[in-house]
Amino acid sequence: MKLKSGNKDLDDEELIQLLNRAKFNDSRALGTLCAHFYSKIYRFIYYRVNAVEDAEDLTSEVCLRVVKSIHEQKGSFYAWIFRIASNMITDHYRRRVVRSNVESVGESIEEMVDAGSRQSELIEQQELRQALRRLTEEQQEVIVLKFIEGYETDEIAGMLGKSAGAVRAIQFRALTALRNMSDMEKFIEEDRKI
Amino acid sequence: MERDIELLLDNCINEMRKGKSIYECIAEHPQYASQLQPLLRLVQKIETLPQPEPAPEAISGTLINLGHHIAQHSTTTEKPTAVEKLRKKSSIFNIIRRPKIAWAFSAAFLFLVVLFSAATISANSVPGDILYPLKLATEKVKFLLTFNSEKKAELRLTFSDKRLQEMIAVFQQSGKLDTTLLKEMLDEAKLALEENKIPIDKASIFAAKLSHVNAYQKDVLEKIRPRVNPSNRRIVDEAINMCDSRSRWMRRMMNEENEISPDSSAPDSTGSPQQMPRSKQKSNRWQWGPGCDWMR
Numbered sequence: 001m002k003l004k005s006g007n008k009d010l011d012d013e014e015l016i017q018l019l020n021r022a023k024f025n026d027s028r029a030l031g032t033l034c035a036h037f038y039s040k041i042y043r044f045i046y047y048r049v050n051a052v053e054d055a056e057d058l059t060s061e062v063c064l065r066v067v068k069s070i071h072e073q074k075g076s077f078y079a080w081i082f083r084i085a086s087n088m089i090t091d092h093y094r095r096r097v098v099r100s101n102v103e104s105v106g107e108s109i110e111e112m113v114d115a116g117s118r119q120s121e122l123i124e125q126q127e128l129r130q131a132l133r134r135l136t137e138e139q140q141e142v143i144v145l146k147f148i149e150g151y152e153t154d155e156i157a158g159m160l161g162k163s164a165g166a167v168r169a170i171q172f173r174a175l176t177a178l179r180n181m182s183d184m185e186k187f188i189e190e191d192r193k194i
Numbered sequence: 195m196e197r198d199i200e201l202l203l204d205n206c207i208n209e210m211r212k213g214k215s216i217y218e219c220i221a222e223h224p225q226y227a228s229q230l231q232p233l234l235r236l237v238q239k240i241e242t243l244p245q246p247e248p249a250p251e252a253i254s255g256t257l258i259n260l261g262h263h264i265a266q267h268s269t270t271t272e273k274p275t276a277v278e279k280l281r282k283k284s285s286i287f288n289i290i291r292r293p294k295i296a297w298a299f300s301a302a303f304l305f306l307v308v309l310f311s312a313a314t315i316s317a318n319s320v321p322g323d324i325l326y327p328l329k330l331a332t333e334k335v336k337f338l339l340t341f342n343s344e345k346k347a348e349l350r351l352t353f354s355d356k357r358l359q360e361m362i363a364v365f366q367q368s369g370k371l372d373t374t375l376l377k378e379m380l381d382e383a384k385l386a387l388e389e390n391k392i393p394i395d396k397a398s399i400f401a402a403k404l405s406h407v408n409a410y411q412k413d414v415l416e417k418i419r420p421r422v423n424p425s426n427r428r429i430v431d432e433a434i435n436m437c438d439s440r441s442r443w444m445r446r447m448m449n450e451e452n453e454i455s456p457d458s459s460a461p462d463s464t465g466s467p468q469q470m471p472r473s474k475q476k477s478n479r480w481q482w483g484p485g486c487d488w489m490r
Contacts, residue, residue: 027264031257038256042248056248060256067260125243132240146207147240153204165197172200175233 010036019077022070030070034063040149041085047144048089050129058088079159086141131181139174142167199226203233210234320360321372344396350386351407354379358411365418371426376433383407383440398448405444412437 010018021029041062046055062085073080132140138160145156153171157164206219216234220227313332316325333353340346357379364372387404415434422430 025264027261030264031260034260035253035257038253039248042252043245046246047243052246052249055246056252059248060252060259063256063260064263067263124239128239128243143240147237148243148245152208165200168200168204169197172203172233175203175236178236179232 015077019070019073023073030067034066037066037081038063041081043148044082044085044141044144045089047129047132047148048140049092050133054092058085058092062088076158078155079161082141082145082159083161086137090137131178134181135174135177139170139177142170143174146171199229202226203230206230206234207237210237320363320367321375322364344400347386347400348403350382351403354382354386354407354411357382358414362414362418365421369421371418371422371430373426373429376429379411380433380436383411383437387440401444401448405441405448408437408441408444412441 018029018033022033038059042055042059045058045062046052049055049058062081065084065088066081132143135143141160142156145151145159146153151159153164153167157167160167162170202223206216206223209219210216216231216238219234220230223230312325312328316323316329316332319326319329333349333356337346337349337353340349357375361372361375361379364370364375383404412434415430415437419427419430419434
């Protein structure tokens with residue numbers, strides 16, 4: 001099993017120094033911050049909107065928002081930036097008609113075929129992503145941050161402004177909801193056979 | 195109960211991250227195995243989802259956009275210093291950019307151009323012309339804006355000469371003598387003489403000018419006298435006498451000055467100050483001015 005450790009290539013001290021410089025309009029610090037968080041934000045958004053172009057556009061908007069309002073940033077930077085991303089996604093769904101799932105999945109499959117994945121795995125991944133999107137916003141956030149981005153429960157609690165217990169409860173309810181979905185049953189059953 | 199399983203699930207996920215298998219995890223909590231196992235399998239499935247990476251072009255494009263934004267932001271929102279704020283507020287260019295102020299400036303500029311043009315044209319006007327009052331007003335303004343005594347005296351002489359020219363013009367046009375202009379000509383010359391703050395080093399030059407002006411006025415008046423209406427001849431004669439007296443008085447003043455040595459303030463061989471002309475004894479100023487006996 002491949003478990004992720006959260007891509008923590010910036011320690012707290014480095015992050016604080018970057019933030020302090022960025023708040024004084026240091027363009028290099030702002031660029032470094034955005035470049036560092038771009039991939040994380042992109043994945044977070046991608047799993048919520050399930051479309052490459054939308055994910056890129058929204059990630060770009062998040063970076064711009066970060067630069068514009070970096071002076072107002074207080075508390076955890078991770079919590080702040082993921083909150084911005086989450087709000088962007090909400091606004092995105094509010095202001096435009098969401099592309100059909102078929103189109104989005106089609107694009108995603110195409111990309112992944114290019115990456116050399118097998119067709120059956122791609123279909124499974126597609127179904128799993130569709131199932132994830134049927135969760136509540138809060139549950140999606142926790143699942144993506146925990147299992148895609150690899151953050152610890154305490155870190156997620158800090159990002160979402162919740163207690164660790166609340167995050168564990170959301171995580172449990174999200175996984176239970178997924179298990180109860182009819183199309184998820186086969187994964188569990190197949191694995192049981194193994 | 196639910197809290198327990200939430201915590202157990204989280205612990206199992208952490209343990210799996212450290213390398214344990216699902217079976218090792220649930221073996222420690224057999225009473226929850228049936229609940230935990232499907233959830234942990236789902237976790238495994240979710241974690242196998244690919245981590246989509248953004249296209250490098252998307253990242254570079256975003257960074258370029260941010261660069262533009264930062265550059266604009268730094269030039270437009272850089273906080274000005276107090277001095278810069280003051281400069282910005284007081285800058286004439288910023289003020290005249292406002293439409294109303296710009297309109298007012300344009301109107302004022304146009305007014306000044308018209309006024310200057312009218313004043314220039316009015317320079318040749320004579321009594322009776324529309325622009326003559328403007329000519330007199332311009333002279334008054336010019337005199338009020340002159341603060342140097344020597345320049346003021348020079349202006350008086352100029353005005354006196356202008357009155358003479360106007361009087362001649364009126365006489366040539368109508369054949370009549372304008373006695374008001376004649377009186378003003380003499381008054382201006384008298385006022386020039388009464389300007390008593392001329393420095394001593396320039397007094398002799400001014401006295402020469404005044405003497406010349408008076409002599410010239412006397413000559414002009416003598417030339418027009420035969421053509422003047424007999425009833426006005428007496429006035430002209432009085433004016434001629436006045437100019438003549440003034441001219442002679444000025445010449446006498448200059449002669450007295452020439453009689454003393456160039457270094458008049460230096461003591462002579464006896465140690466006493468040299469004799470100064472009576473008009474210069476009390477101070478270093480010429481003793482002309484209001485009340486001076488210049489008609490003697």
